[in-house]
Amino acid sequence: MSWTFDAELFRWKSDASWFFVRLPQELSDEVRDSLTAPPGGFGSVRVVVSIGGSTWATSLFPEGKGGPYVLPVKKPVRIAEGIDDGDVVTVRIALEQA
Template sequence: MRFRFRAPLWEWSAQGGWFFVTLPDAASDDIREVPRMPRGFGAVRVWVTVGGSTWSTSVFPDSKQGSYVLPVKKAVRTAEGIAEGDDVDVVLEVLDL
């Protein structure tokens, strides 16, 4: 399962320093529909590319928005020159199938 999308980078207001991109509703629905073993916090393992940076991480369900969110670590934000509010082009491949 592979997705390409563009979405803004945002900072989690409850705890500064954590930045995320929200997956589109359609991608979140597709990920949610696949039966899988439960993992901590409902995490789903993914492989992600943003610009020239590629890494392994997890997406997490956001109960308020109903979508999955992708954490974007500082090393990637720095390497790709992205900041809060910037639109981010993401290629995401789900590893937990």
């Protein structure tokens, strides 16, 4: 299964170095419904992600119980794609095959 969506890149806290995009709630619910195995630690879900020309494997993490998932966007991707806090990006995610 795979999905494509647009989301705003945001810094976790004003002084943090972690950046994320938040999946829409409806899409987060679809991801949960598509799982064929229990989630990993902290409710994480392994995915393969593409933003622009960058593709990498990572995990989605739930933002609270039943809330939307957030997706970390690492620094090398932000640099390669020229994106920063507040930019809207097109994201493609696919569940990682076990």
